[in-house]
Structures are given as structure tokens and as C-alpha cells.
Amino acid sequence: MALLELEDIRKTYFTGDIALEVLKGISFTVEKGEMVSIMGQSGSGKSTLMNIVGLLDKPTAGTYRIQGRSVDSLGANDMARIRNRSIGFVFQSYHLLKKVTAVENVGLPLFYRQVPRREMLARAEAALAKVDMAERANHKPSEMSGGQAQRVAIARAIVGQPELLLADEPTGALDTRVGDEILALFKQLNREQGITVVIITHDPSVAEACDRRLVVRDGLLIDDEGEFRHRTAVAAAG
Numbered sequence: 251m252a253l254l255e256l257e258d259i260r261k262t263y264f265t266g267d268i269a270l271e272v273l274k275g276i277s278f279t280v281e282k283g284e285m286v287s288i289m290g291q292s293g294s295g296k297s298t299l300m301n302i303v304g305l306l307d308k309p310t311a312g313t314y315r316i317q318g319r320s321v322d323s324l325g326a327n328d329m330a331r332i333r334n335r336s337i338g339f340v341f342q343s344y345h346l347l348k349k350v351t352a353v354e355n356v357g358l359p360l361f362y363r364q365v366p367r368r369e370m371l372a373r374a375e376a377a378l379a380k381v382d383m384a385e386r387a388n389h390k391p392s393e394m395s396g397g398q399a400q401r402v403a404i405a406r407a408i409v410g411q412p413e414l415l416l417a418d419e420p421t422g423a424l425d426t427r428v429g430d431e432i433l434a435l436f437k438q439l440n441r442e443q444g445i446t447v448v449i450i451t452h453d454p455s456v457a458e459a460c461d462r463r464l465v466v467r468d469g470l471l472i473d474d475e476g477e478f479r480h481r482t483a484v485a486a487a488g
Contacts, residue, residue, distance in 0.1 A: 252315075253413060253446050254280040254303060259312035261298050272298045273309070274469040282413065285440045285447040287457035290466035297418070299466060300450045304337055304416050305329040317413070334362055338407030338445075342419035344399045346391040346406075352378060353387040356406040363410070377405040381435060397428035404435060408445065415439065417449045421456055433459050 261273040272295045280286055290296035301307040302314060305321065314321040316332065324332070333339075338359075346355045357365075357374035365373070378384050381401040391399050400420060407415055417436065421429030433456065440447045449460060457463045465473035 252279040253282045253284075253317065254448075255313070255315040256303075257313040259299070259302060259309045259314060261295075261302065261307070262310045272469055273302075275312070276466070276469075276471045277312075278464060278471060278474060280446060280448060282446055283440070283444050284462060285437065285449075285460045286462045286464060287449045287451055287460040288464045288466060289451055289454070289457040291452055294466045295469040296450050296452075296466045300416065300418055303448065304339060305333050334359055335410060336413050338404075338410065338412040338415045340400070340403050340407050340415065340417040340420045342422040344391070344396075344403045346399055346402060348391055351388045351390055352383060352394070352402045352405075355391070355402055356409050358406060359410045374405070374409055377409040378402070380408065380439075381405045395428075396424050397431060400424065400428075400432055401435070404432070404439075408439065408443075413446060415445050415447045417447070419451055419453075420449065421451075421453070429456070 256279070257277050259273055259276045260271065262269050262271045264270075276295075276299065288296050288299060298307070302309055305316070305324075308321055317336065321329070347358075353371055353374045356377050357370040360370040360373060375384065375387055378387050381404050383398060383401045383405060386394060386398060386402070391402070394402065415436070420436070421432050424432060436447050436449065437459070439445045447460075449456060451457055463473070463475055464471060
């Protein structure tokens with residue numbers, strides 16, 4: 251069973267009598283264990299698509315199934331529960347709370363699950379160690395570089411052991427060297443922990459670092475290429 255299944259996804263926004271169709275019928279699947287990029291320029295519809303994939307919005311038409319469940323059958327509480335337990339989010343601007351430490355930022359998803367504080371902090375410290383940020387556990391975001399803040403954001407995204415890591419322009423605010431380090435970290439999490447990774451980007455170099463690249467233009471999927479399906483097809487044939 252695919253982790254994500256999108257069939258003829260459409261999204262239209264209405265302003266009075268004016269309709270703006272942003273997504274015009276997009277279909278693809280993401281298998282467990284893939285590392286996929288969704289690439290497109292500003293205005294292509296990739297951010298709207300990300301919001302749908304991340305259960306931050308619902309499509310106007312079409313079918314979206316996550317973990318085999320149709321989004322149409324999910325209420326707001328169900329969607330919030332899946333976001334908290336199955337999806338880790340990483341954003342370009344980190345979205346860390348400025349007044350609390352790294353370990354407290356990382357523990358937030360567990361706080362919302364009502365995990366006891368001692369366990370929450372222990373798991374947050376373990377997540378920070380996985381991204382080589384254990385020594386910054388008690389530092390606040392203002393005391394970190396951009397790359398360090400993004401590592402903390404990734405630790406927060408993985409602390410709840412999600413099946414899917416959804417990253418929106420995760421290297422956009424970083425220089426090339428640090429951006430490469432963050433991409434290498436995503437690859438490590440994908441290969442070693444089996445986390446499915448979907449990266450939204452406009453940067454061709456980021457897209458090409460993934461096993462598979464989807465290209466969105468003017469609300470349509472115009473390309474779907476990569477090695478993952480080839481490898482799985484070869485394995486099945488063998």
C-alpha cells in the first residue's frame with residue numbers, strides 16, 4: 251500500500267464570483283521509504299499541493315488517501331491527530347519558539363500528545379543527538395546559526411517518529427555548504443530510519459538530490475522521474 255495516493259487533485263479558491271483554479275488535476279503516489287522532491291517555481295501550485303499533502307487543507311475535487319484513508323472521511327480532529335503522529339514538518343523559516351530552548355522546542359509535538367515531561371525531554375534530547383545538536387539542547391534559537399536552527403527544526407519533526415517528513419524549502423534560507431549538510435541529513439534519516447521524505451523546492455539541485463523528482467507547472471504535474479520505481483521494478487522482476 252502506498253503511503254500517499256493522490257488522484258486528479260484539484261484546488262480552486264473563490265473570491266466572490268471569481269474562481270482561481272490553482273491545482274488542475276494532479277495524480278501521483280508516494281511509496282513508503284521514498285525520498286521525493288516536488289519542484290516548481292513561485293505560482294506553480296506546489297505550496298498549495300504541500301498544504302494538501304500535509305493535511306493543512308483539503309482539495310476541492312479529487313481523491314487523496316494517506317495511509318490508505320481518504321481525506322474526505324477525516325474530520326478536523328482526525329486530520330490534526332494524523333499531522334501530530336504521522337507527519338513531521340520542516341519549514342524554510344524554522345518556526346522555532348524564540349523564548350524556549352532547543353530541547354523544549356523539539357519536545358512540543360510530544361507535549362501536545364500529553365507525554366509526561368520527563369519522557370518528553372528524554373525523547374527530545376535523543377532526537378537532537380540524531381541531528382548532531384545534543385550540545386545545543388539548552389540554547390535558544392537566537393544563540394544558533396541558521397543551519398543549527400534548521401537541525402533543531404528537523405529534530406522536532408522526527409521526535410514523534412513520523413512516517414512522513416514534509417519539508418518546505420528547507421535549504422532556502424541557508425548558504426550552499428550548510429544546505430548540502432541539511433540535504434545529507436535528510437538522506438541519512440531516509441536511508442537509516444526509513445522515514446519517507448517529501449521536499450518542496452524551486453531549486454533544481456535540491457530536487458536532483460532526491461531519488462525521484464516531480465515537477466509542477468501552472469497547477470499540473472508535468473514530469474515524474476527518478477530511480478525509486480526503477481529499483482523496485484527491478485527487484486520485483488528479480
